[in-house]
Amino acid sequence: MQLGVNIIVLAAIYALIACGYVLIYRVSRVLNLAHGELMMLGSYLLLATASTFTGHPLVAIAVALVLSLCVGALVYLFLMRKMAGEMVLAAVLTTIALGILLRGVMVIVWSAQQQYPGQALGVVNPAIALPGGARISTMAALLVLATAVIYGALFAFLRFSRWGVRMRAAGQNPLLAAQRGINLHAIYALAWGLSTLTGSIAGMLISLDSGLTGTMVLIGLKAFPAALVGGLDSLVGALFGALIVAAAEISLIHYVDPLLSDVVPFLVLIVMLIIRPWGLFGTREELDRV
Amino acid sequence: MSRRMPWASGYFRTGYAQDFKLIETRLERVSAGLFAVALSVFPFVASPFQLDLACQVFLAAIGSLSLMLLTGYAGQISLGHAGLLAAGAFTAGILFKEFGAPFWVTLPAAAAVGALLGIVFGLPSLRLRGLYLAVSTLALHFVVVYLGGEYETKRGYSTGIVIDPPSIGGYAVINPRIWYFVLLAAAAATLFICLNLIRSRTGRAWRAIRSHETVAEALGIGIASYKLLAFVVSSAITAVAGALFAYYRGFVSVEAFSLFLTIQYVAMVIIGGMGSLLGALLGAMFVTLFPYWIEAALAALPGAARYASVLFAVNYAAFGLVMILFLVFEPLGLVGIWHRIQTFFLLWPFKHRQVTGTNR
Amino acid sequence: MTVPLLSVEKLEVVYHRAITAVQGISLSVKPGQIVAVLGNNGAGKTTTLRAVSGFLGLDDARVTEGNIVFKGMRIENRRPDKITHLGLVLVPERDKVFPNLTVAENLAAPVAHRAGRAERRRREALVYEFFPQLAALKGRIAGLLSGGERQMLALGSALVGSPELLLIDELSLGLAPVAVESLMRRLVEIRDGLGLSILLVEQNASIALEIADYGYVLENGRLVLDGDPKRLLQHQDIREFYLGQTTSGERKSYRAVKQYRRSRRWYG
Structure with missing residues (x-):
């Protein structure tokens, strides 16, 4: 039972992070390998706002969320926009370089020590007993809930809102989208903003649950296989991919070897690349596109 | 021929034999000679610290040359370079620890393991391209590093494996000057191998694949075998570099082979300049020396002690920044800058824009 | 003499800084006109269209000489979405609809510059009026439409942007002659109904000249003939x-x- 709960929580973490990869990839065919760092930056922003707005945890969280949305958009406007028209690889390497830059800057500003935004916010994190003898921390439960809500919102946004439809249109055929008067830069900036926002929400909740360290980058990277297993251009896929990766990881850690933790997602990734490289729900043509 | 026309006027090849020469003009011969002399005098005038830096540059050069073959020439993207280095280092370490094998066994063994892993890393390339290939090699990096870590913990070397220096005829190589020449020779040999590979049929096939896979296939180039060959050759060289690294440090540990190392090697290729062996060398030098420059620059700043604790972070940030600057503003890398300077002086006092992209 | 809506003067376009695709092309479209541009493969029709609609930069091409004036503004080398906002909308030759969006979503995606909610709804309704077939297919994924339906959808989503000048690249490409004829008739209806102008680029000369008010013939990147369509046909x-x-x-x-x-x- 506890195993099941652990799987669900981990799957929620991976799914929430993975949707950031999917959003950016789907719209602009760029793989954002700085996602882990951006997500960590979001958590540090929460730490910063928590100490600025002491006593108003909700204000602090809201401000941190808005800031992270802006950070994502700014990353596009000031950096990734310059890479338009370059090779796909160049864009990916730029995100890697950005990740390194951010990691360095974050350590300079906030030091490498473990921090607890939960304490700064004054948020308590009691464990909740579930039927069946399993336990789940409040923040973890909140995380599962947040994942469900955010996925619901994203689906609705992409399906029903005009900007969501434009985002999908730009992802399918940027040329035609521009001909239809859609401002591609605005769309891409929005995708980067949303991606960073969702990633930051994941980062904030994780850091509220278990503290904030450099390992968060690794969590971000481990969520990438979830996105790819589901299909890099499919949100539904990211959900299923996260579930598969999380289930594999938790059960192998439990039954085989705890050291496997960091490698299992990538093993799943390799298996998927061998049997069905475009992912469970991805479109097959994606392979030839890059 | 792959080489640029040496000078815009004055020297033209007139026979097939000249096409095969590596050193063509007298100026080239003289400068190459001077360079060789400088390299061989260097260890006798340099401080131990500078000597160590030079050795690191040579090691990095071997690795970056092999990555340049794979990425810059054959066009196959790999984010698993640190994994391959680790494989070479661990092969040497494990063979030494378990069987007490001497270096003339471990180095070829490392090459063999590297070649084998090259096939494993290369197999996805038969099906995947670009991003997906990069991702698959990234995944393999984690697998190799995990296996190394597993060995360390299971055998109780949780801090790492200590390796004795290699001995030639009962004489242990510990003198840094000797190391300098050993590594210089290894780097030079690698350069020579790469030079000859890229101007052979194999090299032409690789470049054809890089430019356009379908067209290359239509020209009758066996895509699958050449891609695999690129991975095998590159990985074997990389693994040897890893083994040499292990011997040079006298110590193997997984911590040394993080993803950051891969990124450093990729940065060498990018900063140096894609598709140029000279670029690989320049990039290796730049990336290896870069942290020391940063350190020196920080030390010169007022309040140097304050930065000491965050030195590695400053390094990280500066490295990321430099990489971004190169990617955005100088995609051709250091080689691009070099060629521009060359062209400037070549055409001086006239200004003329170089027609790029055709003759390299 | 009326002021032309679009006038292209002595246009020269160079690809990769080396290859001259078109040279010295001048043409003009007056308000309410349908103008046909004819020519074979490689005559420079598409390049001219791309220059007008702002899509050259993507192919590493530039307008090196001449100018393109639309409603009194020079628009060469401007960003495509800005040109669309001015009221100059292109219906491209291939990939003219978003294949994974439904018909309704395809019509929802275009930006209608400075149009309110009501205005926008009116325009979408107008599209279904001109192309009643589309109304029945609202929920269908555009990738599953037939060639003719796709062309209608492309024209429809171009109309949502409320163009004053519609550029149409190879309307007849890959369509049955019957479908082409009905589409051409529809074009005339649209022109008459909305009072816009159309620049039609075609290989199928006879059918284009039938509805056109004026015709140009390109060959090898140069203008070789122009005149009244009836005269051209003769x-x-x-x-x-x-x-x-x-x-x-x-x-x-x-x-x-x-x-x-x-x-x-x-x-x-």
Whole structure:
């Protein structure tokens, strides 16, 4: 039972992070390998706002969320926009370089020590007993809930809102989208903003649950296989991919070897690349596109 | 021929034999000679610290040359370079620890393991391209590093494996000057191998694949075998570099082979300049020396002690920044800058824009 | 004499800083006109269209000489979405709809510059009015539409942007002659109903000239003929190498046409 709960929580973490990869990839065919760092930056922003707005945890969280949305958009406007028209690889390497830059800057500003935004916010994190003898921390439960809500919102946004439809249109055929008067830069900036926002929400909740360290980058990277297993251009896929990766990881850690933790997602990734490289729900043509 | 026309006027090849020469003009011969002399005098005038830096540059050069073959020439993207280095280092370490094998066994063994892993890393390339290939090699990096870590913990070397220096005829190589020449020779040999590979049929096939896979296939180039060959050759060289690294440090540990190392090697290729062996060398030098420059620059700043604790972070940030600057503003890398300077002086006092992209 | 809506003067476009695709092309479209631009493969039709709609930069091409004036503004080398906002909308040759969006979503995606909610709804309704077939297909994924339906959808989503000038690249490409004829009639209806102008680029000369008010003929990146469509249809050269007829009405052999064309080039 506890195993099941652990799987669900981990799957929620991976799914929430993975949707950031999917959003950016789907719209602009760029793989954002700085996602882990951006997500960590979001958590540090929460730490910063928590100490600025002491006593108003909700204000602090809201401000941190808005800031992270802006950070994502700014990353596009000031950096990734310059890479338009370059090779796909160049864009990916730029995100890697950005990740390194951010990691360095974050350590300079906030030091490498473990921090607890939960304490700064004054948020308590009691464990909740579930039927069946399993336990789940409040923040973890909140995380599962947040994942469900955010996925619901994203689906609705992409399906029903005009900007969501434009985002999908730009992802399918940027040329035609521009001909239809859609401002591609605005769309891409929005995708980067949303991606960073969702990633930051994941980062904030994780850091509220278990503290904030450099390992968060690794969590971000481990969520990438979830996105790819589901299909890099499919949100539904990211959900299923996260579930598969999380289930594999938790059960192998439990039954085989705890050291496997960091490698299992990538093993799943390799298996998927061998049997069905475009992912469970991805479109097959994606392979030839890059 | 792959080489640029040496000078815009004055020297033209007139026979097939000249096409095969590596050193063509007298100026080239003289400068190459001077360079060789400088390299061989260097260890006798340099401080131990500078000597160590030079050795690191040579090691990095071997690795970056092999990555340049794979990425810059054959066009196959790999984010698993640190994994391959680790494989070479661990092969040497494990063979030494378990069987007490001497270096003339471990180095070829490392090459063999590297070649084998090259096939494993290369197999996805038969099906995947670009991003997906990069991702698959990234995944393999984690697998190799995990296996190394597993060995360390299971055998109780949780801090790492200590390796004795290699001995030639009962004489242990510990003198840094000797190391300098050993590594210089290894780097030079690698350069020579790469030079000859890229101007052979194999090299032409690789470049054809890089430019356009379908067209290359239509020209009758066996895509699958050449891609695999690129991975095998590159990985074997990389693994040897890893083994040499292990011997040079006298110590193997997984911590040394993080993803950051891969990124450093990729940065060498990018900063140096894609598709140029000279670029690989320049990039290796730049990336290896870069942290020391940063350190020196920080030390010169007022309040140097304050930065000491965050030195590695400053390094990280500066490295990321430099990489971004190169990617955005100088995609051709250091080689691009070099060629521009060359062209400037070549055409001086006239200004003329170089027609790029055709003759390299 | 009316002021032209679009005028292209002595346009020269160079690809990769080396290859000149079109040279010295001048044409103009007056308000309410349908203008046909004819030419074979490689004549420079698409390049001209791309230059007008702002899509050259993506192919590493530039307008190196001449100018393009739309509603009194120079628009060469401007960003495509800005050009669309000015009221100049292109219906491209291929990939003219978003294949994974439904028909309704395809019509929802275009930006209608400075249009309110009501105005926008009115325009979408207008599209279904002009193309009643689309109304029945609202929920269908555009990738599953037939060629004719796709062309209608492309025209429809271009209309949502409320163009004053519609650029249409190869309307007839890959469609059955019956479908082409009905589409052409629809174009005339749209022009009359909305009072816009149309620049039609076509290989199918006879059908384009039938509805056009004026025609241009391009060859090898240069303008070789222009004039009233009826006169063009009577022109011996057009008859010979676009319609494949000789003056006596019988078809010429391929060889003869090729021979003729080669000699023709010298005068062009």
